[in-house]
Amino acid sequence: MLESLEKMLAKGVDNSLLRFGLGKGYLDLNDHLRATEHLQRCVELDPKYSAAWKLLGKALQGQGDVAAARGAWEQGIAAAQAHGDKQAEKEMTVFLKKLDRLNPA
Numbered sequence: 457m458l459e460s461l462e463k464m465l466a467k468g469v470d471n472s473l474l475r476f477g478l479g480k481g482y483l484d485l486n487d488h489l490r491a492t493e494h495l496q497r498c499v500e501l502d503p504k505y506s507a508a509w510k511l512l513g514k515a516l517q518g519q520g521d522v523a524a525a526r527g528a529w530e531q532g533i534a535a536a537q538a539h540g541d542k543q544a545e546k547e548m549t550v551f552l553k554k555l556d557r558l559n560p561a
C-alpha cells in the first residue's frame with residue numbers, strides 16, 4: 457500500500473488524505489521520522505484534520521520529542537472541538553494526561 461501511495465505522490469498528487477495514509481502507514485511500521493514528515497504536511501494542507509493531529513503527536517512522541525507531541529495534541533484537541541469530534545478530543549486528552557504522568561514538569 458505504501459508503495460502505491462508513494463508513487464501517487466511522486467506523480468504530483470498531494471492532498472491531506474494521501475499524506476494521512478502515508479503517515480499512518482509509516483507510523484504502523486514505527487518509522488516515526490517519515491510518519492512525522494507526511495502527517496506534518498497533512499495538517500498543513502488541512503489544519504482541521506483532527507485524526508492527523510492525533511497521529512502526528514504519536515509520531516513525534518515516538519521520536520522522543522515530547523514538547524512537539526504535546527503541541528500537536530493540543531492543536532488536535534482544538535480542531536476536534538471545532539468540529540464536534542468528541543472521540544478524537546477524548547483520545548488526545550488521554551494522551552496528554554499520559555504524557556504528563558510520564559514526563560512530570
